[in-house]
Amino acid sequence: MLRNSSVLTFVLTMLIAGNLQAAQSAIALDKPVALRFCYEDKPLEPYYRGSGAQVPKDFPGATIEHLHQLTAAIPGVTLQLERRPWKRCLSKLQTGETDALVASYRPEREQIGNYPMLDGKPDPSRAFSEHHTCLVKKADSTWTWDGERVRGIDSLVVARPLGYAPLIVPGPQQVSMHYTLSGTMDLDLLQAGRIHAVTTLCKIAGQAVVSSVISDLGLQVLQPPLHSNTGYLVFSKQFSARHPQLTAALWHQLHLNKAIPVYHAYLKLHFLQPSAEKNTQ
Structure with missing residues (x-):
């Protein structure tokens, strides 16, 4: 399945470098911030690859590559990845044990996390996928x-x-x-x-x-x-309250960078x- 891995590695490397140069954020953090991101412990191609608690070192999935681009564009932000059953991720977001996840919009989920909103609805221009x-x-x-x-x-x-x-x-x-x-x-x-x-x-x-x-x-x-289905980067209410500027900056990065070439590159592995x-x- 990874017969095109060398080509994919080159493509992703060039895409990341180009996007970072084009989308550097002007936000200045007082101190480094580790963004804890929870995602499903089962494969969902092309978004997440591999299974179990282990995060694959190589080709972890298009969502993970996209997240690395978003956080790398803001100096001082690092990404901490955690894999759990999906319902557990939702529960941890509600309690603030994790800071963010990618999820579709459902009205009841507004009770457990914050979406990028515009006129009372999720803003499609800042959607994740x-x-x-x-x-x-x-x-x-x-x-x-x-x-x-x-x-x-x-x-x-x-x-x-x-x-x-x-x-x-x-x-x-x-x-x-x-x-x-x-x-x-x-x-x-x-x-x-x-x-x-x-x-x-x-x-x-x-x-x-x-x-x-x-x-x-x-x-x-x-x-x-x-x-x-539209996926949004949803932040815990606790993280948004602690880091309102950073939350807004990461959503703004999604307005600038949809990482479409990254998703298309990953599609060649499984579709x-x-x-x-x-x-x-």
Whole structure:
């Protein structure tokens, strides 16, 4: 999978150097600040790679590379990474045991952390990332998705990793979310016929993609995407209160630097172009 690792290393190095020169922050910190960032202990390509508590030394994921760029642009800020189950990350953000994470917006999450807001809504110009989610089914399943509703099935069961938000799937009379410990378990259940669908990232940083794992299993990715998701850098209320200028500066860095080339470079490690994917509908 890392056959392109030398090229990727060169590309990422040049991107980081160029972005740092273009986006240095004018903020001056009174003393060094370590930003504690919590993220999921399961792989989520291309954002996070590897599993367990260990942070991969090489190619940790596009989100981690992006974060390093953002913090390196502000002298005096260092990044401390911690991997936990996703629900544990959310809990630690609420208590202030961790300082930041990347999450989609949900109104109830305003109680546990601070989003970059504009006119009472999350500010898309300071979003961290954006991707689209597609349904995936077995190739011999008869139900369909036409972009507006699922047809041909009355009760649909969709597997999602534990802690992920439920999805609205129009069409069936009943839609159930079956939560599992990992995306791998989702695929196993789908292959065994115990559920009807799983979800997969199918458009990342503006580029349509198909997971090579999905492709190898001969599963069918249903287009167009079911759902779009915007990720935000969410700070704990405790960190924002201690470092309001730094919080604002890091959000401003996201306005300047979306790191799109970094995400596209990582996509080459795990994803295929859909035009070459025969199982994409």
